[in-house]
Amino acid sequence: MPRKLSYSSLSVYSACPAKWHFKYVLKIPEEPKHYFSFGKAVHSALERMYDQPYLPGIELLLEAYDNAWSSAGYKKKEDEAKARKQGEAMIRAFYQQNAPTWQAPIGTELKFDFRINDIQVIGVIDRIDGLGNGDLHIIDYKTGKPLEEGREIDDEQLTMYQLAADMLGIGKATSLSLVHVPSGRWHTAPRHSDELVEKLKDKIVDTAEAIDTGRFEAKPSEDACKWCDYKRMCSAWGPE
Numbered sequence: 001m002p003r004k005l006s007y008s009s010l011s012v013y014s015a016c017p018a019k020w021h022f023k024y025v026l027k028i029p030e031e032p033k034h035y036f037s038f039g040k041a042v043h044s045a046l047e048r049m050y051d052q053p054y055l056p057g058i059e060l061l062l063e064a065y066d067n068a069w070s071s072a073g074y075k076k077k078e079d080e081a082k083a084r085k086q087g088e089a090m091i092r093a094f095y096q097q098n099a100p101t102w103q104a105p106i107g108t109e110l111k112f113d114f115r116i117n118d119i120q121v122i123g124v125i126d127r128i129d130g131l132g133n134g135d136l137h138i139i140d141y142k143t144g145k146p147l148e149e150g151r152e153i154d155d156e157q158l159t160m161y162q163l164a165a166d167m168l169g170i171g172k173a174t175s176l177s178l179v180h181v182p183s184g185r186w187h188t189a190p191r192h193s194d195e196l197v198e199k200l201k202d203k204i205v206d207t208a209e210a211i212d213t214g215r216f217e218a219k220p221s222e223d224a225c226k227w228c229d230y231k232r233m234c235s236a237w238g239p240e
């Protein structure tokens with residue numbers, strides 16, 4: 001089995017190993033989700049704001065948003081139209097809030113690929129800014145529900161991005177932000193501790209080992225099962 005993990009596959013395994021098996025081993029496709037389509041379109045607009053050496057006009061962001069828009073996952077036309085308007089308002093507000101302090105970033109949508117032991121760890125960082133003193137500010141956009149207070153202090157995704165910047169020699173991230181785009185709220189934390197980084201590395205190694213040894217037990221919970229497309233084939237819900 002390929003020893004390749006991303007933050008999202010690691011989270012799926014943590015939430016429910018059986019779901020990981022359905023998704024990554026059996027490769028049973030999931031239903032399209034409107035919140036993924038929405039997030040992707042908003043991310044495209046925000047990427048456009050920072051992917052060139054000058055501040056673009058808002059119309060370029062909206063063009064990127066329109067081009068990236070997808071109807072996938074919307075059950076009703078009215079719901080899609082409402083979401084599309086909300087997304088546009090969100091982009092306009094983000095632009096207004098952030099244009100005055102715009103600076104060219106170190107990069108946007110930065111792909112990474114590094115190894116812990118022989119495990120390949122992959123992902124994409126939304127944006128990395130330079131802090132002027134050689135240090136980095138890692139930024140991840142969120143377009144869903146409000147974030148819990150203090151999540152940024154030990155958020156595993158941010159730890160993984162900090163580790164990626166270290167491993168790939170991009171630089172030392174001393175500031176880490178989750179940006180809740182719908183509210184315009186920045187949740188910023190200082191560099192995560194070595195202890196958090198070691199904890200994440202252990203989790204990556206333990207998860208890869210569990211996968212190698214075929215541990216795919218169902219782990220039902222209200223949160224994990226609520227949106228799970230594999231319920232009808234899951235042993236926790238009926239079929240063997």
Ligand code: SF4
Binds near residue numbers: 219220221235
């Ligand atoms: S329905 Fe629940 S227990 Fe079953 S695979 Fe999905 S998340 Fe896991």
